[in-house]
Amino acid sequence: MNTKYDNLKRYLSDLGSVAVAFSGGVDSTFLLKTAHDVLGDNAIAVTARSCSFPEREFRESQIFCEREGIKQVIVESEELNIEGFAQNPVNRCYLCKTELFKKIHKTVDELGIRYIAEGSNVDDDGDYRPGLIAVKEQGVKSPLREAGLTKQEIRDLSKQLGLKTWDKQSFACLSSRFVYGEEITVEKLGMVEKAEQFLLDEGFTQVRVRIHGMMARIEIKKEEFGKLINISDKTYDYMKSLGFSYISLDIGGYRTGSMNIDIDKK
Numbered sequence: 178m179n180t181k182y183d184n185l186k187r188y189l190s191d192l193g194s195v196a197v198a199f200s201g202g203v204d205s206t207f208l209l210k211t212a213h214d215v216l217g218d219n220a221i222a223v224t225a226r227s228c229s230f231p232e233r234e235f236r237e238s239q240i241f242c243e244r245e246g247i248k249q250v251i252v253e254s255e256e257l258n259i260e261g262f263a264q265n266p267v268n269r270c271y272l273c274k275t276e277l278f279k280k281i282h283k284t285v286d287e288l289g290i291r292y293i294a295e296g297s298n299v300d301d302d303g304d305y306r307p308g309l310i311a312v313k314e315q316g317v318k319s320p321l322r323e324a325g326l327t328k329q330e331i332r333d334l335s336k337q338l339g340l341k342t343w344d345k346q347s348f349a350c351l352s353s354r355f356v357y358g359e360e361i362t363v364e365k366l367g368m369v370e371k372a373e374q375f376l377l378d379e380g381f382t383q384v385r386v387r388i389h390g391m392m393a394r395i396e397i398k399k400e401e402f403g404k405l406i407n408i409s410d411k412t413y414d415y416m417k418s419l420g421f422s423y424i425s426l427d428i429g430g431y432r433t434g435s436m437n438i439d440i441d442k443k
Contacts (some may be wrong), residue, residue, distance in 0.1 A: 178330045185324035187214050192318065193221040195292045196285040198277075199249070200230070201238035203328070204296035206342040207335045208321055212294065213247050221290065222247050223281050225254035228366050229273075233374060242263040250288070252280050256352065263361050267307070269352060274311035282315065294318040294332075300328045346383045347433065354387050368393075368419045375415055379408060383431045391422040399430040 189195065189212050197209040212220035217318045224238050230306050242249040246298035247348050256262050266272075281293055297310055310320060321331065328347075335343035354369045365388055372386040372393055381404065385396040395418050397405060404428060405412065416424045 178333060181324045181326050181330065182211075182334055185211060185320055185326065188320050188323055189215045189220075189294075190422075192216075192292045192294070194290045195318070196223045196250070196288075196290045196296050198281065198293065198295045198317075199224050199238055199242075200296075200348070201234050201241060201342075202296070202348045203335065203342050203345050204298055204321060204331055204339055206241060207331050207338070208294060208296045209241075209247065210245065210335075210338060212320075218248065219290075220247070221285075221288070222249040223252055223284060223293075224249060225252050225277055225280075227254045227256055228363050229256055229352045230349065231370050231374070233377075234348065239298050249286055252277070252284060252303075254280060256329060256350075257363065262352075265352070265355050265357055265359055265361050267305075267357050270306065270308035270312050273350075273352070274308040275315065278311060278315040278317055278354060284409065292318050294320050298326050298328055298331055314316065346377075346414055349433075354385065356389050357389075359390070364420075371419055372416055372421070375412070379412075380404070385431060387427075391420065393421040393424045394427050395425065396427045396429075396431040402426065402428075402430075 183421060194216060195212055197205060197212055197220065199205045199209050209220070209222050212427070222238070222242050224235065225237055239249065254277050256276075259272050259276050262269060262272050278293060295317050297306075297309060297312070297319050301309065301322070332343050350362050351366050351369050355365070369386050369388055373384050376384045376395070376397070381397050381401055383398050387394040387396065395405070413424055
């Protein structure tokens with residue numbers, strides 16, 4: 178693991194200057210911290226702000242950059258304005274990443290930054306991730322994948338570096354909570370964000386609230402099922418108040434990419 182970390186630092190050093198697409202999550206926080214340690218002010222953060230990005234995550238990204246003394250550039254990236262995005266096609270992530278990285282390219286070019294980097298790791302290769310196609314097409318670097326780092330190794334190294342994100346829950350944009358083909362709206366994105374924030378405030382450590390029409394399908398760790406049952410009435414009443422007609426617990430538990438099960442990946 179430490180050899181991979183050394184390789185990562187050499188890779189970043191060779192870039193000379195880099196803008197890290199920074200969401201405040203486990204991977205991008207580790208990448209940004211390492212890039213800044215290696216390159217100093219030649220490493221900056223670029224954070225996209227949109228209705229698919231929870232305000233909680235945005236605030237945390239700002240706090241981290243302020244604490245570390247890292248320049249952060251905010252890019253307004255309203256995905257719902259991208260043609261076809263709101264209809265939630267299976268290549269939704271590709272549409273979003275393509276538009277986002279085009280905006281970031283324009284921003285960093287004006288700042289004289291040579292490269293853009295994003296935080297995918299080698300574990301991301303196992304799921305359906307059309308956004309990685311956009312990463313390649315837009316010439317964006319993936320240093321963590323280049324170094325061969327897994328999610329667990331990134332968490333372990335983050336802990337060594339004293340990063341609070343080392344045990345943070347995995348996160349993906351709120352649009353990933355929708356069934357493919359179901360229209361994404363500002364209203365429903367807000368419902369999902371509030372529902373997930375409620376569960377996080379109740380102490381659940383890994384949360385997804387998937388939306389199917391007006392039904393909320395809750396994914397949490399199986400070992401936390403009992404906790405949800407204990408507050409089932411409170412959860413039901415709150416989620417009904419948000420506008421959900423039905424609220425269910427997925428007995429399969431939390432897992433990444435659960436909306437991709439029926440996709441033909443070939």
